[in-house]
Amino acid sequence: MSASTPAHLLAELVAQDGTRPRLTWYDDADGPTRGERIELSARVLATWTAKAANLLVDDLGVERGDVVALDLPAHWRTTYWALAVWRVGAVVSLGDDPAAAVRVTATPTAPTGLAGTTAAQQVAVSLPALARRWTPTDRGPADLPAGVVDEAADLASHPDVFVPYDEPEPDDPALRHAGGEWAAGGLVDAARGLATERGWPPGARVAVTAQDVDDVLLALLAAWSTGGSAVLVRPSSDAATIPEPVALQARWDAERVTSAYGPPGRPASRP
Incomplete structure (x- = not known):
């Protein structure tokens, strides 16, 4: 893959094979969305991205160089919002950011109650897969x-x-977070470097269990830079509901996972 920006990387995936699954989502977290499995091809992911980019530009007036705060968990919806911001040419900022023109969040607040940010506009994101209107989280x-x-x-x-x-x-x-700021090209270069460092093969199928959004976005771009795909998991924080290692191994086998990216101790490694 020769893409120089995240948006071009997605376009290359569509051109390579638009129907192949590129992002598979499992929700193991406690709550109403527990048990969800979503599979997105490159074409479907590009459609979600285009719709979100059009919303940003047409409804909210976002322009190249503006800052958009993504106050979202590691989630499949966060992926297309980040790609949409980058397609517009705006900057993804993780968490509240006083410079943000727009805040995209699963926990919207009244403007007067949003401390520490001057974001004039908010987009409320419902996490359930089939939501057709605002569906609150806890x-x-x-x-x-x-x-x-x-x-x-x-x-x-x-x-x-x-x-x-x-x-x-x-x-x-392109990306502003606690560790600094990445340009669009630098982000793609870093993703390729991660794939090389981890020894991910061409067409890697990567289980991603990291929960810091910047880590997740980098891992997804890294998997895609190999021409591959990712299985993104939102793990449970409740030890009583964490899948047993045998069940997780069966999932990785069913998903044909070849590689893994996640915190030490997460049962996402492959032999």
Whole structure:
């Protein structure tokens, strides 16, 4: 894969084989979405990305160089939002950011109650796979505050194709997090470096159990840079509901996992 930005990497995956699964999601976390399994091909992921990018530009006025705060967990929905921000040419900032023009979050708040940020606009993201209107998490409000965009209700109305007004470049800032800032090209280079360091083969199928969003995004890009795919897992924090190693091994076998990326001690390694 020769892509120089995350957006170009996704485009290469679509061109290579648009129907092949590139992201498989398992939700093992406690709560109403526990047990979900979602599979996205490159084409489907590109469609979600295009719709989110169109929402950012058409509804919220986001432009190349703007900052968009992603206040979301490690989740399949976070993936297409990050890709959408990068396709616009904006900067993904993880967590609250005073410079953010937009906050994309699973826990929206009234503007007067959002301490520490000047984000003028919010997008409320419902995590359940089949949500068609705002569906709160255990920390989210029952009803959306006035002026907050309901992603579940609005996203489907946006076009499946996005063409930026101002094409992003590899040198554009792309990811801002606690460890610093990456340009778009540097992020892809770092992803390739991770794949090389871990010895992931061409077409790797990578189990990703990391939960820091910056780690997850880098691991997904790394898997895709090999022409491969990823199985992203949201683990349970409750020891009583963590799948047994035998069950996890059966999952990795069923998903044909070849490699793993996650915190030490997570049962995601392969022989």
